[in-house]
Amino acid sequence: xxxxxxxxxxxxxxxxxxxxxxxxxxxxxxxxxxxxxxxxxxxxxxxxxxxxxxxxxxxxxxxxxxxxxxxxxxxxxxxxxxxxxxxxxxxxxxxxxxxxxxxxxxxxxxxxxxxxxxxxxxxxxxx
Amino acid sequence: xxxxxxxxxxxxxxxxxxxxxxxxxxxxxxxxxxxxxxxxxxxxxxxxxxxxxxxxxxxxxxxxxxxxxxxxxxxxxxxxxxxxxxxxxxxxxxxxxxxxxxxxxxxxxxxxxxxxxxxxxxxxxxxxxxxxxxxxxxxxxxxxxxxxxxxxxxxxxxxxxxxxxxxxxxxxxxxxxxxxxxxxxxxxxxxxxxxxxxxxxxxxxxxxxxxxxxxxxxxxxxxxxxxxxxxxxxxxxxxxxxxxxxxxxxxxxxxxxxxxxxxxxxxxxxxxxxxxxxxxxxxxxxxxxxxxxxxxxxxxxx
Amino acid sequence: xxxxxxxxxxxxxxxxxxxxxxxxxxxxxxxxxxxxxxxxxxxxxxxxxxxxxxxxxxxxxxxxxxxxxxxxxxxxxxxxxxxxxxxxxxxxxxxxxxxxxxxxxxxxxxxxxxxxxxxxxxxxxxxxxxxxxxxxxxxxxxxxxxxxxxxxxxxxxxxxxxxxxxxxxxxxxxxxxxxxxxxxxxxxxxxxxxxxxxxxxxxxxxxxxxxxxxxxxxxxxxxxxxxxxxxxxxxxxxxxxxxxxxxxxxxxxxxxxxxxxxxxxxxxxxxxxxxxxxxxxxxxxxxxxxxxxxxxxxxxxxxxxxxxxxxxxxxxxxxxxxxxxxxxxxxxxxxxxxxxxxxxxxxxxxxxxxxxxxxxxxxxxxxxxxxxxxxxxxxxxxxxxxxxxxxxxxxxxxxxxxxxxxxxxxxxxxxxxxxxxxxxxxxxxxxxxxxxxxxxxxxxxxxxxxxxxxxxxxxxxxxxxxxxxxxxxxxxxxxxxxxxxxxxxxxxxxxxxxx
Numbered sequence: 001x002x003x004x005x006x007x008x009x010x011x012x013x014x015x016x017x018x019x020x021x022x023x024x025x026x027x028x029x030x031x032x033x034x035x036x037x038x039x040x041x042x043x044x045x046x047x048x049x050x051x052x053x054x055x056x057x058x059x060x061x062x063x064x065x066x067x068x069x070x071x072x073x074x075x076x077x078x079x080x081x082x083x084x085x086x087x088x089x090x091x092x093x094x095x096x097x098x099x100x101x102x103x104x105x106x107x108x109x110x111x112x113x114x115x116x117x118x119x120x121x122x123x124x125x126x127x
Numbered sequence: 128x129x130x131x132x133x134x135x136x137x138x139x140x141x142x143x144x145x146x147x148x149x150x151x152x153x154x155x156x157x158x159x160x161x162x163x164x165x166x167x168x169x170x171x172x173x174x175x176x177x178x179x180x181x182x183x184x185x186x187x188x189x190x191x192x193x194x195x196x197x198x199x200x201x202x203x204x205x206x207x208x209x210x211x212x213x214x215x216x217x218x219x220x221x222x223x224x225x226x227x228x229x230x231x232x233x234x235x236x237x238x239x240x241x242x243x244x245x246x247x248x249x250x251x252x253x254x255x256x257x258x259x260x261x262x263x264x265x266x267x268x269x270x271x272x273x274x275x276x277x278x279x280x281x282x283x284x285x286x287x288x289x290x291x292x293x294x295x296x297x298x299x300x301x302x303x304x305x306x307x308x309x310x311x312x313x314x315x316x317x318x319x320x321x322x323x324x325x326x327x328x329x330x331x332x333x334x335x336x337x338x339x340x341x342x343x344x345x346x347x348x349x350x351x352x353x354x355x356x357x358x359x360x361x362x363x364x365x366x367x368x369x370x371x372x373x374x375x376x377x378x379x380x381x382x383x384x385x386x387x388x389x390x391x392x393x394x395x396x397x398x399x400x401x402x403x404x405x406x407x408x409x410x411x412x413x414x415x416x417x418x419x420x421x422x423x424x425x426x427x428x429x
Numbered sequence: 430x431x432x433x434x435x436x437x438x439x440x441x442x443x444x445x446x447x448x449x450x451x452x453x454x455x456x457x458x459x460x461x462x463x464x465x466x467x468x469x470x471x472x473x474x475x476x477x478x479x480x481x482x483x484x485x486x487x488x489x490x491x492x493x494x495x496x497x498x499x500x501x502x503x504x505x506x507x508x509x510x511x512x513x514x515x516x517x518x519x520x521x522x523x524x525x526x527x528x529x530x531x532x533x534x535x536x537x538x539x540x541x542x543x544x545x546x547x548x549x550x551x552x553x554x555x556x557x558x559x560x561x562x563x564x565x566x567x568x569x570x571x572x573x574x575x576x577x578x579x580x581x582x583x584x585x586x587x588x589x590x591x592x593x594x595x596x597x598x599x600x601x602x603x604x605x606x607x608x609x610x611x612x613x614x615x616x617x618x619x620x621x622x623x624x625x626x627x628x629x630x631x632x633x634x635x636x637x638x639x640x641x642x643x644x645x646x647x648x649x650x651x652x653x654x655x656x657x658x659x660x661x662x663x664x665x666x667x668x669x670x671x672x673x674x675x676x677x678x679x680x681x682x683x684x685x686x687x688x689x690x691x692x693x694x695x696x697x698x699x700x701x702x703x704x705x706x707x708x709x710x711x712x713x714x715x716x717x718x719x720x721x722x723x724x725x726x727x728x729x730x731x732x733x734x735x736x737x738x739x740x741x742x743x744x745x746x747x748x749x750x751x752x753x754x755x756x757x758x759x760x761x762x763x764x765x766x767x768x769x770x771x772x773x774x775x776x777x778x779x780x781x782x783x784x785x786x787x788x789x790x791x792x793x794x795x796x797x798x799x800x801x802x803x804x805x806x807x808x809x810x811x812x813x814x815x816x817x818x819x820x821x822x823x824x825x826x827x828x829x830x831x832x833x834x835x836x837x838x839x840x841x842x843x844x845x846x847x848x849x850x851x852x853x854x855x856x857x858x859x860x861x862x863x864x865x866x867x868x869x870x871x872x873x874x875x876x877x878x879x880x881x882x883x884x885x886x887x888x889x890x891x892x893x894x895x896x897x898x899x900x901x902x903x904x905x906x907x908x909x910x911x912x913x914x915x916x917x918x919x920x921x922x923x924x925x926x927x928x
Contacts, residue, residue: 007203014202021611022195028604029187037600044607052614058216059209064236065323066228066393073221074211076236080220080623083241084566087252088610090327091573094259095603097420098577101263102584102596104424108278109589115596122593198611201647205618214621214631219500230497247494247503251558251570254446258551258574261453262581265544272538272587359453366450374443380496381439382431 013054020047034103034113038096045092049085056081232390232399233320242320242402250373253409257366260416267423282426289345301343308336316410320399326406330413337418346426353418355429362415365408372401372408435490437479438507438561441472441515442554449550458542462530465546469523469553473516476557480512484917489924491563499563499624506563506625510770510921513914514694517774518556520903521686521781522549528785528896529679531792536586536677545585549683552578556691565613565703566623568695572609576602576659579688582680583672594671601668602659609655616648625702636708646712649704653696653714660692662718662755663725666748670732674741678788681740682781685747690773693754697766700758701925710761719759719849723856725752730863737799739787742867743780746824749860750776756856757839760849764842767918771838774914775831775907779823782900785893786816790875793887800871804879810887814875816897821868823904826861831907836861838915 008015020043027040056078064079107113110121206213223240233239241249267273316329341349379386391398422429448468455461483489489508496502526533526549537545555575562568580602584595617623619641620631635641658665673681700709709715729748736742750772757769790806790813797803807814823832836857843853907914 010208011202011205013208014205015199018195018198018202021198021607022191025194025604025607026188026191028600028607029191030184034596041600041603041607045610048607048610048614051611052617054208055213055215055614055618057209058211063323064224066234066236071225071228073216073224076224078215078220079223079236079240080215081617082237083245084617086237086241086325086327087248087566087570090252091255091570094255095573095577095599097259098262098580099596099599100424101266102592102599105266105273106589106592106596108273108275115593118589118593122590125589194608197647197650201615201644204641204643205615214619215617217621219622222501244495244497244502245566247505248564248567248570250446251567251574254449254551254554255570255574255577257450258548258577258581261544261547262577262584265541265581265585266592268541270538270540363450363454367447370443370447370450374439376496377439377494378436380502381436381493384430386496 014051017047017051017054020044020050032115034099034106034115034118037115038099038103041099042092042096045088049088049092052081052088053085228393231402232393233402234393235320235322235325237323238320238325238402238406239399242325242405243400246373246376246405249405249409250369253366253369253412256412256416257362260362260419263420263423264429267427268429269427273427278427285426286345286347289347293345294343297343301339305336305340308339309333312336312410312414316406317396317403319406320402321394321396326409327413329406330410331417333410333414334417337414338421341418341421341425346422346428349418349422358415358419358429361411365411369405369408369412372404376401431492434479434482435492435507437475438505438512438515438557439492439494441475441519442505442557442561444468445472445550445554445557449547449554452543452547452550455543457539458533458537458546461543461546462526462533465550466523466526468550469519469526472519472553472557473523474519476512476516476519479507480509480516480917483507483512484509484920487920487924489921500622500627503567504563504624505558505561507561508921508924509917510925511560511694513917513921514560514690514773515557517777518553518560518687518691520899521777522553522683524896524899525679525682525686525781525785527892528781528900529677529682529788530892531890532678532788535792535796538587541585545582548578548581548585549679552582552683552688556687559691559695562695562698563625564623565616565625565628565699569606569610569613572606572659572692572695575688575691576606579684582683583676585680586675586677588675590671591675594668594675597668598672601665605655605658605665607655608651608658612648612651612655615644615651619644619648625698629703629705632704632708645708649709649712649714652699653718656692656696657718657721657755660689660696661748661751663721663728663748663752666725666729666751669748670736670741670744673744673747674738678784681744681788682784685744685784686777686781689747689751690777693751693758693769693773697758697770698925701766701922706761706763706766706926715759715761716849717759718755719761719852722752722755722757722759723852725749726756726856726860727752727863730860730867734863734867736867737801739791739798739800739803739871740784742800742871743783743787746783746864746867747776747780749864750780750824753835753839753860756853757842760839760843760846760853762842762845763919763922764845765839766922767915768835768838768842770918770922771907771911771915772835775823775835775904778900778903778907779820779831782816782897782904783820783824785896785900786813786820789813789890789893789897790817794881794883797881800874802881804874804877805882807875808878809882812894812897816901817875818872819901819904821872823908825865825868829905829908831904834908834911838911 024040024044024047028037031037058077061077064076106118110118224236227236227239231239231243312329312333315324315332316326319325388400390400452461491504491506494503552575555571558571580595580599584592620628622628635645661669673685700706726749729745733742733745736745753772754769757765791798793810794803794806823830826833826836840857843850
């Protein structure tokens with residue numbers, strides 16, 4: 001039991017990321033309010049970036065910018081996950097913006113952001 | 128009865144709508160009338176919908192919990208956090224750090240990696256941003272389909288407030304702060320290959336500055352120097368420059384030719400070959416995109 | 430200096446992306462349409478030439494994207510199969526745009542048409558990148574590009590219903606992307622590489638030494654589920670009918686014919702190049718895909734029978750056809766995979782033909798969409814009716830047409846696997862009957878004169894003519910020239926496996 005607790009402390013970033021992933025995933029799937037769905041999606045994506053960024057960290061090393069002229073690989077943290085997270089964040093922002101534009105368009109037309117009501121109202125509209 | 132079924136089948140083959148096809152025996156009509164008397168309005172469909180909704184929710188919760196539990200179980204099997212011997216620290220990382228400065232000229236290893244070693248991914252990422260702003264344009268730009276009188280009145284009201292009720296304190300402060308923000312954004316963009324930063328963060332800072340200006344002086348004020356034509360011109364020019372430099376780089380690289388672009392001294396601003404140009408292009412695109420999102424969401428006009 | 434043809438994949442991808450970037454400069458739709466259609470056909474021509482050269486030489490090459498080789502730099506790889514897929518993507522996009530031109534003019538406002546072509550161009554670029562990619566993170570970035578572009582071409586038709594359908598499509602797509610991303614992140618954690626050849630080496634090492642086996646299983650599971658959510662495998666198919674059924678004609682054709690296939694192609698590449706098919710087989714994932722494929726085949730067809738709206742009926746039929754592909758993948762043998770790829774080609778040509786003809790028939794009969802009110806539309810425009818009939822017969826499985834060859838290849842490949850033989854054959858038979866049950870009445874209804882027919886004869890539509898003839902020729906070609914195509918497909922799969 002104590003080992004499990006110690007292991008959980010070692011893996012704290014990964015565990016936190018996975019709990020957030022679960023929360024975000026469930027919100028994206030189950031929430032009826034569209035704004036909450038978008039927040040759920042953002043939480044889910046941010047958790048994956050947290051997971052990825054935590055994979056790059058190495059104990060006792062510094063950020064991957066040339067410092068003191070040292071070009072030893074053993075001085076710096078792994079730079080690859082940082083680059084991947086950069087790309088991922090931009091993708092996440094773009095998709096959120098697109099989703100929000102869709103929601104705003106429907107809100108301006110129907111005055112509600114609840115997905116069930118919108119589907120009902122939309123079905124009544126002619127093809 | 129058999130004739131009725133045959134006639135219903137013929138009507139179905141003919142393609143008649145379902146409600147016209149129902150079997151019209153007197154018995155069937157009696158049954159239908161009795162059922163209609165039982166349910167009141169949409170209660171029947173409500174019940175079925177409720178049962179479906181509950182089943183959907185329970186199965187969705189079960190699926191999510193199983194995904195989270197399997198992930199939690201998997202995490203303990205992964206390499207230890209912060210360990211120096213995890214599989215991710217291999218010859219790839221060594222070359223990026225040891226030869227990064229001499230091969231790309233960038234002092235910031237992450238920028239060297241995303242804009243030189245793995246530049247194709249960054250090109251895709253800039254296109255995602257461009258796609259997002261284009262789709263927001265398609266959705267929110269005011270045109271024949273999404274105009275309504277209320278919105279027009281609301282927008283006219285907002286424009287009136289912008290013109291007549293200007294906030295003195297806000298405008299004076301922003302007039303001092305905004306050039307600093309823009310200067311800082313330009314600094315971050317230009318120093319992307321020397322210190323942490325780069326096109327994306329610098330562009331976001333400049334976009335934020337423009338949004339601040341738009342929020343305090345009004346969107347009409349911004350439109351005097353940044354309207355839809357400037358937006359299209361800047362984004363297209365920046366992305367085309369990016370595409371051209373990257374196409375040149377990929378073509379020469381794959382065919383084994385030299386680019387002929389000098390790498391300069393590491394640490395100077397004018398160094399690292401095409402990385403500076405790419406950072407500037409990305410910064411321009413991100414600035415226009417961020418301000419574009421704000422203007423389209425707030426007023427529906429760019 | 431590389432041989433000239435090795436620059437073709439890079440040239441095609443960049444051509445489409447540059448075309449997409451310059452689209453906002455056009456004022457109105459007509460020139461934008463002409464340029465985009467031209468670019469799609471150019472992509473088709475170049476990729477077809479590349480496919481012929483690669484098939485003749487049986488070679489597969491890798492193209493450095495930058496000055497550094499793998500694993501330090503990015504790379505794309507081409508072999509006969511991916512070149513043929515890229516050619517199909519280009520051809521079908523071009524022909525769908527031609528066939529759906531009248532619907533574009535009616536559904537999308539003129540100042541916003543150039544933006545629609547931005548999306549179509551970027552979608553074509555993303556599909557090609559998914560076919561050619563040799564790097565898993567590049568695959569993720571281009572999956573996101575294709576998600577946004579696909580959702581955008583659904584909502585190009587500006588009604589509230591399509592926007593609601595787009596939201597549902599986007600939500601489910603994002604769930605799939607999220608699972609795929611976490612699968613990729615875990616894969617990077619345990620292997621430390623992003624380029625497919627290196628990942629594959631590491632995966633073999635891990636599998637043989639027994640380290641990290643549970644994470645590896647999870648990775649395969651997450652990546653499979655993520656991609657299957659995005660290509661509408663049962664039970665993740667609920668979003669498809671509204672999205673594909675409500676969009677404008679060219680969008681429905683491109684979505685049903687190509688976008689779903691792009692994800693399946695990436696899945697097949699990952700199975701062959703990265704995870705190696707033995708690992709996937711021993712994890713029993715193919716059996717799970719087999720079961721869901723059969724369920725999709727039957728349920729998609731059953732729901733299509735009850736559908737009145739012609740485009741939604743075709744969308745439900747797409748669910749059934751994707752089930753065929755997963756039936757082929759689920760058989761787990763090389764012949765099964767080749768049959769699945771052949772079905773990808775067949776469906777990629779037939780469904781756009783059906784959508785384009787349905788769009789034309791709808792336009793001719795005063796924009797009516799229900800089959801009841803479309804009766805007699807084929808009499809007003811016999812070419813559209815003939816095209817729809819040809820497509821419907823191909824779906825049912827008439828010999829000489831593509832659909833028959835696909836079903837025959839799937840049945841033949843299932844003969845080699847004993848426990849899956851009977852379910853596969855029974856499912857194929859039942860699905861053919863179910864397909865007939867909704868396609869034949871639809872065809873009969875279209876050719877029956879009725880009171881809903883228009884009085885004036887149909888306006889001439891040369892673009893639609895070109896499009897329908899091209900797609901119909903493709904369907905017949907796939908039905909007749911099966912052998913050379915199958916050889917090229919098998920050669921491509923073997924080259925993928927040999928990495």
